[in-house]
Amino acid sequence: QLQASGGGLVQPGGSLRLSCTASGRTLRYWAIAWFRQAPGKEREGISCIHSTGDSRYSIDSMKDRFTISRDNGKNMVYLQMNNLKPDDTAIYFCATGRERSCSGMTAGNYEYWGQGTLVTVSS
Numbered sequence: 001q002l003q004a005s006g007g008g009l010v011q012p013g014g015s016l017r018l019s020c021t022a023s024g025r026t027l028r029y030w031a032i033a034w035f036r037q038a039p040g041k042e043r044e045g046i047s048c049i050h051s052t053g054d055s056r057y058s059i060d061s062m063k064d065r066f067t068i069s070r071d072n073g074k075n076m077v078y079l080q081m082n083n084l085k086p087d088d089t090a091i092y093f094c095a096t097g098r099e100r101s102c103s104g105m106t107a108g109n110y111e112y113w114g115q116g117t118l119v120t121v122s123s
Contacts, residue, residue, distance in 0.1 A: 035093045065081060
């Protein structure tokens with residue numbers, strides 16, 4: 001079971017760091033992806049990181065502001081989000097296909113999901 005955390009209310013231009021971990025399991029062998037879903041919209045891919053952290057992939061429109069990283073020693077994957085905008089308001093999810101490599105940024109390619117954490121960007 002994946003668990004995403006770190007969401008909250010932030011003003012435009014602010015930053016948040018989201019975390020993803022797994023209760024009772026190690027993430028070190030799995031690629032982890034971050035997705036988000038805004039109200040009334042489809043789930044959207046953000047970024048994915050290989051199990052070793054050696055490679056990562058990010059959607060072009062977000063790579064300048066969002067950075068994925070991982071610390072396998074702490075069993076954590078992070079999404080650093082900077083210069084947040086109101087359009088970034090969404091529930092953010094981490095997901096895995098239990099593979100070492102990323103499976104693209106299509107939600108249907110990932111079988112295991114966390115419960116999501118809400119990010120609200122508003123003044």
